[in-house]
Amino acid sequence: MANSTYNKPPNKxxxxxxxxxxxxxxxxxxxxxxxxxxxxxxxxxAVDSLQRLLSSFGSSLMTWxxxxxxxxxxxxxxVSLENVxxxxxxxxxxxxxxxxxxxxxxxxxxxxxxxxxxxxPQVQSVEYISPxxxxxxxxASTGLTDVIEGLDTNPLPGVISVIPRLGDQDSxxxxxxxQKLLQQRHVxxxxxxxxxxxxxxxxxxxxxxxxxxxxxxxxxxxxLIIGNTIRLSIESRRDEIRVVKLVGGTDAFVRRPFxxxxxxxxxxxxxxxxxxxxxxxxxxxxxxERLISLYGSEFVLKGLGFSDxxxxxxxxxxxxxxxxxxxxxxxxxxxxP
Amino acid sequence: xxxxxFDHVSKSYPGGHNALTDLSFEIAQGEMAFLTGHSGAGKSxxxxxxxxxxxxxxxxxxxxxxxxxxxxxxxxxxxxxRVGVVFQNHxxxxxxxxxxxxxxxxxxxxxxxxxxxxxxxxxxxKVGLLNKEKQNPIELSGGEQQRIGIARAVVNKPSLILxxxxxxxxxxxxxxEIMNLFEQFNDVGVSVLIASHDLPLINRLxxxxxxxxxxxxxxxxxxxxxxxxxSDDANRGQDNGQ
Numbered sequence: 231m232a233n234s235t236y237n238k239p240p241n242k243x244x245x246x247x248x249x250x251x252x253x254x255x256x257x258x259x260x261x262x263x264x265x266x267x268x269x270x271x272x273x274x275x276a277v278d279s280l281q282r283l284l285s286s287f288g289s290s291l292m293t294w295x296x297x298x299x300x301x302x303x304x305x306x307x308x309v310s311l312e313n314v315x316x317x318x319x320x321x322x323x324x325x326x327x328x329x330x331x332x333x334x335x336x337x338x339x340x341x342x343x344x345x346x347x348x349x350x351p352q353v354q355s356v357e358y359i360s361p362x363x364x365x366x367x368x369x370a371s372t373g374l375t376d377v378i379e380g381l382d383t384n385p386l387p388g389v390i391s392v393i394p395r396l397g398d399q400d401s402x403x404x405x406x407x408x409q410k411l412l413q414q415r416h417v418x419x420x421x422x423x424x425x426x427x428x429x430x431x432x433x434x435x436x437x438x439x440x441x442x443x444x445x446x447x448x449x450x451x452x453x454l455i456i457g458n459t460i461r462l463s464i465e466s467r468r469d470e471i472r473v474v475k476l477v478g479g480t481d482a483f484v485r486r487p488f489x490x491x492x493x494x495x496x497x498x499x500x501x502x503x504x505x506x507x508x509x510x511x512x513x514x515x516x517x518x519e520r521l522i523s524l525y526g527s528e529f530v531l532k533g534l535g536f537s538d539x540x541x542x543x544x545x546x547x548x549x550x551x552x553x554x555x556x557x558x559x560x561x562x563x564x565x566x567p
Numbered sequence: 568x569x570x571x572x573f574d575h576v577s578k579s580y581p582g583g584h585n586a587l588t589d590l591s592f593e594i595a596q597g598e599m600a601f602l603t604g605h606s607g608a609g610k611s612x613x614x615x616x617x618x619x620x621x622x623x624x625x626x627x628x629x630x631x632x633x634x635x636x637x638x639x640x641x642x643x644x645x646x647x648x649r650v651g652v653v654f655q656n657h658x659x660x661x662x663x664x665x666x667x668x669x670x671x672x673x674x675x676x677x678x679x680x681x682x683x684x685x686x687x688x689x690x691x692x693k694v695g696l697l698n699k700e701k702q703n704p705i706e707l708s709g710g711e712q713q714r715i716g717i718a719r720a721v722v723n724k725p726s727l728i729l730x731x732x733x734x735x736x737x738x739x740x741x742x743x744e745i746m747n748l749f750e751q752f753n754d755v756g757v758s759v760l761i762a763s764h765d766l767p768l769i770n771r772l773x774x775x776x777x778x779x780x781x782x783x784x785x786x787x788x789x790x791x792x793x794x795x796x797x798s799d800d801a802n803r804g805q806d807n808g809q
Contacts, residue, residue, distance in 0.1 A: 263678070263679050266679045267678055274674075473671070475644070477719070478646075478672060478675050478676065479675045480641075
């Protein structure tokens with residue numbers, strides 16, 4: 231050791247001052263203490279990065295809005311699709327076949343035929359509607375009582391309503407069933423109400439794919455927006471990063487505040503998207519329900535459920551975190567002390 | 568044991584510039600030494616090698632017996648925590664208080680706030696700035712800022728302190744005070760290596776001097792010797808007057 235007491239400058243303080251010695255007395259850091267400090271730092275960074283966002287509220291809000299719009303677009307499509315699905319469920323029963331019997335077919339034969347049909351494997355259920363019942367139902371639903379009373383004979387044929395077994399909905403099987411039904415005795419004609427339902431399903435299938443494509447594209451947009459915002463934030467804190475690396479900060483330590491920034495952006499975007507969607511749905515629910523009620527259907531516009539809301543906000547957070555992570559791992563290694 | 572050992576170290580940068588050539592020396596634990604030489608002599612490169620900001624092209628650098636060539640990328644932060652660094656432009660962060668600046672290495676090393684507060688105050692007390700802990704470093708004078716930089720370098724109780732032109736922007740009186748601080752840390756067993764071209768100041772102090780010229784060892788003055796010059800005496804007179 232150098233003889234540092236030799237010829238000291240006169241202003242030097244006495245080195246024997248009872249201060250904790252600077253070397254050879256490293257207090258050991260316990261694992262528990264380190265874990266506590268780790269949590270403390272997380273908390274500190276979470277609060278600090280939020281404060282930074284709020285301190286430049288104007289520009290943060292703009293980023294939040296852009297993120298919210300990007301997040302809410304696929305979610306809007308998703309909610310619409312869910313509602314169409316819900317609506318179509320009530321129409322599912324339309325995927326039935328009406329088997330019209332020849333005029334004058336006796337009830338006895340009609341009953342026999344229905345029982346026979348119900349044993350077919352490709353048939354889920356059958357229901358025989360006698361001409362009398364059809365007439366009274368018709369009377370009840372149309373209110374044309376007087377006109378019908380005036381008729382001499384019942385013009386309606388007997389109908390067996392057949393609901394095919396689900397899963398057999400591919401057109402070939404249904405057409406085969408139709409042909410088979412036509413070959414039965416007493417059967418006059420078979421009406422397949424299925425085509426438009428199938429079209430609807432195709433449209434919904436398409437819609438679902440659109441939701442996914444849109445979600446993927448806009449998710450990518452969210453990643454890019456957050457990545458770019460974080461990149462700017464990294465640039466503005468370049469000096470700090472250099473110093474932190476110089477005094478022994480690990481990459482994880484350096485990354486932490488930026489990851490929290492990403493999370494806050496994502497969370498804010500998700501929340502605003504949720505508010506936008508909820509407000510929009512509330513605004514639309516009145517007119518939509520009135521419109522649907524005109525078609526005699528009981529329909530309540532399905533809003534964002536709890537799990538959907540959670541999913542939306544969680545997606546925002548996840549994308550925020552991921553975008554920040556990508557940006558940080560791309561740009562951080564370039565800043566070396 | 569040698570705290571820092573350079574064994575035939577060369578450092579060349581892409582493009583063929585040789586910053587250091589076949590450099591060998593050692594600094595013992597608890598030794599204080601100055602590193603001198605004109606700009607571009609390789610002082611900063613030498614310090615960068617010790618901090619693992621650069622890696623030697625040839626030869627070996629050992630710190631506390633650890634061969635730095637074997638320190639993996641992931642281990643570099645942990646190596647840096649064992650070395651305190653002071654910069655010419657002190658590299659303080661002006662978006663936080665003096666306290667938080669000094670606390671930074673401790674937060675990184677994983678101290679809980681109670682331990683941390685105690686240590687930060689001890690370090691600030693040592694550099695005589697305990698009463699400024701709540702201020703922003705931008706409000707402080709150059710000398711005070713450099714003291715904060717020193718407090719930050721020692722707060723983690725490193726066994727080695729490196730300083731790159733720590734008095735570069737300071738007048739002679741403040742420079743002497745800063746050097747005095749380094750001597751105090753050295754007194755309690757910390758090795759100190761200071762790169763400086765402030766020859767009048769270095770000549771007044773009795774520590775070992777390692778001279779560099781164009782990346783090679785160029786003369787060494789052992790500890791205990793010092794040149795007495797007229798300017799030195801003038802400086803001493805100034806110091807006495809405070």
